[in-house]
Amino acid sequence: MKIDLTDTTASKINKALVQGRRAIGTPAVGMVLTLVIVTDEENAYDAMRAAGEASREHPSRTLVVIRRVSRTPRDRTSSRLDAEVRVGADAGTGETVVVRLYGEVVGHAQSVVLPLLLPDAPVVVWWPVNAPLDPAQDPLGKLGQRRVTDTYAAEQPIEELTARSEAYTPGDTDLAWTRITPWRSMIAAALDQVNCTVTSVVVEGEEFNPSCELLAMWLAERLGVPVERTLSPGPGLTAVRMETDCGPVALDRADGSLATLSVQGQPERAVALKRRETAELIAEELRRLDPDDTYAAALSFGVEHLYDATGAPVREPGSEARETAGPDGEQTGSGAAEKSAPAKKAPAKKAPAKKATAK
Amino acid sequence: MSSAHEANPLRDPADRRLPRIAGPSGLVIFGVTGDLSRKKLMPAVYDLANRGLLPPGFALIGFARRDWADEDFAQIVHDAVKEHARTPFREEVWQQLLQGMRFVQGDFDDDAAFEQLGATIQDLDKAQGTGGNFAFYLSVPPKFFPKVVQQLKKHGLADEQNGSWRRAVIEKPFGHDLASAKELNAIVHEVFAPDQVFRIDHYLGKETVQNILALRFANTLFEPIWNRSYVDHVQITMAEDIGIGGRAGYYDGIGAARDVIQNHLLQLLALTAMEEPASFDAASLAAEKTKVLRAVRLPKDLGSATVRAQYAAGWQGGEKVIGYLQEEGIDAKSKTDTYAAVRLGIDNRRWAGVPFYLRTGKRLGRRVTEIAVVFQRAPHSPFDSTATEELGQNALVIRVQPDEGVTLRFGSKVPGTSMEVRDVSMDFAYGESFTESSPEAYERLILDVLLGDSNLFPRTEEVELSWEILDPIEQFWDRSGKPAQYPAGTWGPVEADEMLERDGRSWRRP
Numbered sequence: 001m002k003i004d005l006t007d008t009t010a011s012k013i014n015k016a017l018v019q020g021r022r023a024i025g026t027p028a029v030g031m032v033l034t035l036v037i038v039t040d041e042e043n044a045y046d047a048m049r050a051a052g053e054a055s056r057e058h059p060s061r062t063l064v065v066i067r068r069v070s071r072t073p074r075d076r077t078s079s080r081l082d083a084e085v086r087v088g089a090d091a092g093t094g095e096t097v098v099v100r101l102y103g104e105v106v107g108h109a110q111s112v113v114l115p116l117l118l119p120d121a122p123v124v125v126w127w128p129v130n131a132p133l134d135p136a137q138d139p140l141g142k143l144g145q146r147r148v149t150d151t152y153a154a155e156q157p158i159e160e161l162t163a164r165s166e167a168y169t170p171g172d173t174d175l176a177w178t179r180i181t182p183w184r185s186m187i188a189a190a191l192d193q194v195n196c197t198v199t200s201v202v203v204e205g206e207e208f209n210p211s212c213e214l215l216a217m218w219l220a221e222r223l224g225v226p227v228e229r230t231l232s233p234g235p236g237l238t239a240v241r242m243e244t245d246c247g248p249v250a251l252d253r254a255d256g257s258l259a260t261l262s263v264q265g266q267p268e269r270a271v272a273l274k275r276r277e278t279a280e281l282i283a284e285e286l287r288r289l290d291p292d293d294t295y296a297a298a299l300s301f302g303v304e305h306l307y308d309a310t311g312a313p314v315r316e317p318g319s320e321a322r323e324t325a326g327p328d329g330e331q332t333g334s335g336a337a338e339k340s341a342p343a344k345k346a347p348a349k350k351a352p353a354k355k356a357t358a359k
Numbered sequence: 360m361s362s363a364h365e366a367n368p369l370r371d372p373a374d375r376r377l378p379r380i381a382g383p384s385g386l387v388i389f390g391v392t393g394d395l396s397r398k399k400l401m402p403a404v405y406d407l408a409n410r411g412l413l414p415p416g417f418a419l420i421g422f423a424r425r426d427w428a429d430e431d432f433a434q435i436v437h438d439a440v441k442e443h444a445r446t447p448f449r450e451e452v453w454q455q456l457l458q459g460m461r462f463v464q465g466d467f468d469d470d471a472a473f474e475q476l477g478a479t480i481q482d483l484d485k486a487q488g489t490g491g492n493f494a495f496y497l498s499v500p501p502k503f504f505p506k507v508v509q510q511l512k513k514h515g516l517a518d519e520q521n522g523s524w525r526r527a528v529i530e531k532p533f534g535h536d537l538a539s540a541k542e543l544n545a546i547v548h549e550v551f552a553p554d555q556v557f558r559i560d561h562y563l564g565k566e567t568v569q570n571i572l573a574l575r576f577a578n579t580l581f582e583p584i585w586n587r588s589y590v591d592h593v594q595i596t597m598a599e600d601i602g603i604g605g606r607a608g609y610y611d612g613i614g615a616a617r618d619v620i621q622n623h624l625l626q627l628l629a630l631t632a633m634e635e636p637a638s639f640d641a642a643s644l645a646a647e648k649t650k651v652l653r654a655v656r657l658p659k660d661l662g663s664a665t666v667r668a669q670y671a672a673g674w675q676g677g678e679k680v681i682g683y684l685q686e687e688g689i690d691a692k693s694k695t696d697t698y699a700a701v702r703l704g705i706d707n708r709r710w711a712g713v714p715f716y717l718r719t720g721k722r723l724g725r726r727v728t729e730i731a732v733v734f735q736r737a738p739h740s741p742f743d744s745t746a747t748e749e750l751g752q753n754a755l756v757i758r759v760q761p762d763e764g765v766t767l768r769f770g771s772k773v774p775g776t777s778m779e780v781r782d783v784s785m786d787f788a789y790g791e792s793f794t795e796s797s798p799e800a801y802e803r804l805i806l807d808v809l810l811g812d813s814n815l816f817p818r819t820e821e822v823e824l825s826w827e828i829l830d831p832i833e834q835f836w837d838r839s840g841k842p843a844q845y846p847a848g849t850w851g852p853v854e855a856d857e858m859l860e861r862d863g864r865s866w867r868r869p
Binding site: 178181182184185186187188189190191192193195198219222223224257258261263266267269270271272273274284288292293294 | 366367368369370371373374375376377378380382383408409411414415416449450451452454455458485486487488490
């Protein structure tokens, strides 16, 4: 059932939740967490649908915080809170409250959210778009154990990644990182099968896709070898090629669903590597709520080190089409490269310190 | 495989997103045309692949008498997966599996067929890179076990070469008494090393059963009262609403006690009653389980502490059904039990004097499996006896299936001016919230076989100890009387109710 409340308060919303639960006859609820989605009207529908599907695995109270844009000075000085309370069949396996903020209260969303959090249960804050630069210091972000951002949805993904690294606080995580779990597990499984030492790696994928950078940084951080990031038309990640002391190991996925694993001396094998829906990503994200140290380590490795990890990379000029190659990066990659060039100086120094605090 | 893991720089214990993927391997299913294979095994293999838990190049070989080509086999698997898989069908996952799918036609005494199987395995090692690692799933009637196992030995299929593994997976029944179980173990162990033999008890793969350990040992709340000072008795029930169906040949002469109590219920008892293991590795778990099974004592008077019965014709959920003795293929003088209830004691400091009631049956009220730990009444009640008239005993019920979850029953004041206390339930509904994502038991168990993780598989000793518990009861039943009768669709014979009444207790209605 659905209860609409206009010009309301958090305590009235709480009352409506209890009333709604009684009406459908399930006063006892087994919800395991509160998911706060901070979004705008445009992205609210998709985010709520994803959260609804994820709630089948993680029954939760979903609070959708929508900040409305005020277009006149009068609107800006007044203040109003509207809410939509959904329980039962309308809300997956949990409860959903959509709160719309108008005017001044937009800047005080945490005052609305705080009373609506489930007692004891962990809180996850998810920004599908427009995540704050420092999620842990954001008033809403402060309420959560886990803060989920998505650099894939950012205008400048690579710069955003650098910013995430600078602001990293245990509990931060990013859907661009979640997206590559199947890749990571398949590459790890491929290395389980051979007893070789990796000497260099190439990660190939579409431009403006921070997942490629994250995968490259994870590989570089774990393997301690130079990792090259090259561009392709996509979709998403298209290949990881590793040179090892016993021949190349490559995972190619040209069509976004079925990949081929080729290992020197072994037959080629097909591997299903489908690009996943947001609901699956959120469900994976909610499975563990402790800080993701592996993400922290990969992130703090630094985008800029992808190129010069060992000082003197041996590479033909043609392959320098990485977004992070630097001012002389060519063709498609050059635009992003120039923009990210100033930003990458600072984290270069900070990276080691960050790494230490993250552990 | 474990050495490769240590050497792999991409593996990090802190990286908990990376799932456990089985190493290069393949699964050979004997009796691939059977019900279990189509309804459980094939869908489980697909679901594992869909969740990305199978290695690239995973191979699936079917072995059966039918005259099929690889394509026919693939079609059967395809249909089985579409119909029974838990996760949605995805073409790319199917393509991945399809590459490694083979079919070998033959009888179990057909030497050529086993040669063909060997050739197929070598071929798959080359084409799919399975590395010689194969698990043989014996989804066949137990009388064929010795034949298949010996054929595997004869054709060198059980030989592990250059660090590869060969494993055997067998389904219950593991014999029909202690002697036959020992014989079976001897046959299998002659060919496969004991730690390469995986006995499937699909109950142990269920999330709710694994949750017993989490409930007991991850919490502080329950363990302090999990003993004779607080627990009055424990009831473990596994009820089915179906009859024997077309399984007359298998069932007659075996009966409910051998079919269910010996494996499922005694395993549930062991998990409920065991001490905390030193760690959660297979050896420590098995050590605690064997310890508690060893402490199980049979009642002195078997006649008053056990009941066996057969379902008679009756109405089951609005449907008229025939009795066991009228079922097709059953001797009208059969003494096979379709219902069995026993009272066991556990002689250790924790449980002395606490009876464990185990019951199972076919054609009972509804399909349910649960463990109920029933607590003692409060030693003194400050309330009037009228106020607590409706208060039962506190109970913690672990609902294994269906509607998986945990229920806690306790008393609560009924709102109003007078003091009246009545039973209420506090529910944790695993089933309602998590079913869609809970893996099927077979998924977990097949993955564990491929990983070589034997945590959830009963060991030889456990099987033999279970038979040691059950054998005297079966022998007693053979010697004396005949089974009681109960109308189909009820909760068992009156004799079972009387058995608990003598102890001043009663069965829960599950």
